[in-house]
Structures are given as structure tokens and as C-alpha cells.
Amino acid sequence: MKKSAQPTINDVARLAGVSKKTVSRVINHSPLLNDDTRKRVLGVIDDLGYIPNPQARALALRRNFLIGLVHDNPTAQTVLSVQQGILETLRETEFELVIHPVNRGSPTMLDDIRRFLERQRLFGVMLMPPISENDELAALCDEIGCHYVRMGSAELDASEHMVASNDREAVRAATQYLIETGHRRIGLVLGPHGFRSARERRQGFEDAIAAAGIALPASLTADGNYTFESGLAAGDRLLDHLPRPTAIFASNDEMAAGVIHAARQRGLEVPRDLSVIGFDDNPIAAHIWPPLTTVRWPIAAMARSAALKLVGDATGQGNAAAEPAIFLSSLIRRASVAPPPKVD
Incomplete structure (x- = not known):
């Protein structure tokens, strides 16, 4: 039995009583059509099972x-x-x-x-x-x-x-939460140099610290590059500081997980000995222990x-x-x- 040919745009135009250009406008969601015409053409397309040719549309x-x-x-x-x-x-x-x-x-x-x-x-x-x-x-x-x-x-x-x-406002609120919880020695793990996100998050942190009248030494800031490994290294640097920070804000969750790992390697318990906040709310935030307080980035x-x-x-x-x-x-x-x- 001979297989029936696939319906064409000409078939749609003929049965709908419109031009090929009108069918094309319906397919391309043109606003230059009234609703009755659009519905009639779409009905014919559905009845015929017509599938527009993407190559032809791309060419047009x-x-x-x-x-x-x-x-x-x-x-x-x-x-x-x-x-x-x-x-x-x-x-x-x-x-x-x-x-x-x-x-x-x-x-x-x-x-x-x-x-x-x-x-x-x-x-x-x-x-x-x-x-x-x-x-x-x-x-x-x-x-x-x-x-x-x-x-x-x-x-x-x-x-x-x-x-x-x-980001700036969100990190300001997260840092303010740490301050309201009683923390005054708060470390910061930065994001990569050259990233606007890293700059905005640092600024939000510094805004909250300044508003609370807290003066922190530069040694409570450590570089990171949004990876677990950089968070681990930054956590080690910050926890070497004396007196040790009681809280650390890390500019993303991967680095926050690294900070928690660095704390555990020293026998510190989170959050009893060290509070940690991240940024992103990636799946890792809910899966690590303890579950991570973080800024949910939409x-x-x-x-x-x-x-x-x-x-x-x-x-x-x-x-x-x-x-x-x-x-x-x-x-x-x-x-x-x-x-x-x-x-x-």
C-alpha cells in the first residue's frame, strides 16, 4: 500500500481558506492576525497532523x-x-x-x-x-x-x-543575621577576583559589619575561587587566626562546605564552635552535616x-x-x- 504523503503548508492553507503567508504567520506567532483566523488555521494544523519544517522556517x-x-x-x-x-x-x-x-x-x-x-x-x-x-x-x-x-x-x-x-542586599542580611545571633569576630571567604558576584557579596558583608560598628582585621578575609578546595584552604587560614573567628561567611556553598571540613579537621563542631553561612542554596547545602544556612540564589x-x-x-x-x-x-x-x- 502506498504510504500517504505528509501534509504540507499548501494543504493547510487550502483547507483553512487562507494564504500560505497567513499559515506562516500563525506558525510564527505573529500578532498580525485576528483570533478567528488563528483558531481556524490551528484547527486545520491539528486535524492534518501538519508539522512545520524547521529548516524552511529557519531559512525564512x-x-x-x-x-x-x-x-x-x-x-x-x-x-x-x-x-x-x-x-x-x-x-x-x-x-x-x-x-x-x-x-x-x-x-x-x-x-x-x-x-x-x-x-x-x-x-x-x-x-x-x-x-x-x-x-x-x-x-x-x-x-x-x-x-x-x-x-x-x-x-x-x-x-x-x-x-x-x-547579591549585595542578600549578603548584608545574612551577615546581619550572624551579628544578631551574637557574633562579632566574623571571617569572610571571598569569591574569585574579577567576578562581579564576588565584589557585590563582599560589599554586602562589609556594609553589615560597618553598620554594626564592628572593626575586623584584614586577616579575617581569605581569598577563594568558588571551589571546595579553595574553601578548605581559606577555612584553614581563617581558623589559624587568634582569636579565632566564631563565624564565617563563605561567598558560595562549595567554599562553605570546605570551611566546615577545615573546622572538623581541627576537632571543631559546627555550629557549637563555629557558625557558617554560604551562598547559592545548591543541593550540597542541604546534604552536608549540619545542613547549611545559606542565601538562596534564584x-x-x-x-x-x-x-x-x-x-x-x-x-x-x-x-x-x-x-x-x-x-x-x-x-x-x-x-x-x-x-x-x-x-x-
Whole structure:
């Protein structure tokens, strides 16, 4: 038996009593249609089981149905959380995600990204921190006509090109919680140099310390790079200080876990002898012992909104311009904070 041919856009147009251009506008979610026409065409598409040809659509729109994610991030969990948020938005659409890691220290980074964007003919691109903080990269996207959204820890761009969290305010509140609990000798594990998130989180910590009238020596600040190993090393440096800090704020959860490990190696108990707070609320925060008090960074929600800013209008998922630009982090109180030990 001869297999029946797949329905075409011509079949849809003929049965719906409209032009091919009108069918194309329905498929591409054009606002230039009345609801009756849109419903009639969609009904025919459903009845026929017509599936639009993505290659043909890409040729007509001069863009592929691809969303790029460009990052240079040392923490795998952050990248996974961003991917999760994007894919939730792209699910059941024609769009696919293409991931492109780069080296922000390379002198050819901008040229490499230009080649990637031009070769893939992306519908849009999401830029993760810290490279999202590069204004030259944003200008490059504008130059080649690639819609972009930048993710960050502070406002970086106009609302349609940005999703950001309030890291400075969130860390100020977390540090204030330690102060209210009775701590005065509080150590800080910094994030990597050159990251806006590290700068914002340090500033939030220093804001809270200054507001409480606490003077801390520079030796209660230790460098880190958002990894467990750097948190372990930083924890050792801070716990070598005399008098020892009674609490430590680490600029992400991986480093906070390293601090807890450093404390245990010295026979210290968290939170009896040392309170610890992290930032992110990654799965590690709830899985370590004791469960970690941390700042919940709404990274997946930010990624979902960023993806909607890129494809929302094209997929009919909502008004991309109405998507929020600022997302608020919140303190999650668990078992790693207690009043400081009493001094005999």
C-alpha cells in the first residue's frame, strides 16, 4: 500500500481558506492576525497532523531555532541550574539549546564568540557571569544582530537584556543575621577576583559589619575561587587566626562546605564552635552535616525568565517585555548557625 504523503503548508492553507503567508504567520506567532483566523488555521494544523519544517522556517527567518548559552564558570552546579531553567522554558517548543564554553582569559575570546554566533545563526544568546559583565561582548551581539540576555549579580543593562539578583542586599542580611545571633569576630571567604558576584557579596558583608560598628582585621578575609578546595584552604587560614573567628561567611556553598571540613579537621563542631553561612542554596547545602544556612540564589528562575525574554514572543508563551529583570535572594536558615561559644 502506498504510504500517504505528509501534509504540507499548501494543504493547510487550502483547507483553512487562507494564504500560505497567513499559515506562516500563525506558525510564527505573529500578532498580525485576528483570533478567528488563528483558531481556524490551528484547527486545520491539528486535524492534518501538519508539522512545520524547521529548516524552511529557519531559512525564512534567517535564524536557526537555537538558543546559545555562553559561559566561563568554574562551578558545574551553577551551569546545570541555568541549563535546567532554560530547558524548562524551551520544552515543547521548536527551540534547542547550544552550550558554548569559553575562556575569559583568552585574548581571542571576543573573536571566538563572534565566530560561534555567526556560524550558528542563533535566535538569541544567554550570557552567564562573569563574561556577561563584559560590555564589549554585549556590543558585539548588537553589532551582528543577535538578541542577548545577560545574567548578573547587579544591574548590567536595560531590562530586556538582563536578569540580575540582589547579591549585595542578600549578603548584608545574612551577615546581619550572624551579628544578631551574637557574633562579632566574623571571617569572610571571598569569591574569585574579577567576578562581579564576588565584589557585590563582599560589599554586602562589609556594609553589615560597618553598620554594626564592628572593626575586623584584614586577616579575617581569605581569598577563594568558588571551589571546595579553595574553601578548605581559606577555612584553614581563617581558623589559624587568634582569636579565632566564631563565624564565617563563605561567598558560595562549595567554599562553605570546605570551611566546615577545615573546622572538623581541627576537632571543631559546627555550629557549637563555629557558625557558617554560604551562598547559592545548591543541593550540597542541604546534604552536608549540619545542613547549611545559606542565601538562596534564584538562578534557575533567572534562567527561565532570561529564556522567555529571548523566545517568549516567538513561542506565544507570554510577553517577553513583561518578564522581571531583578530577582530577590533569600536567607535559608538551617542548622549551621548558633550563638558564639561562651568565653570562660
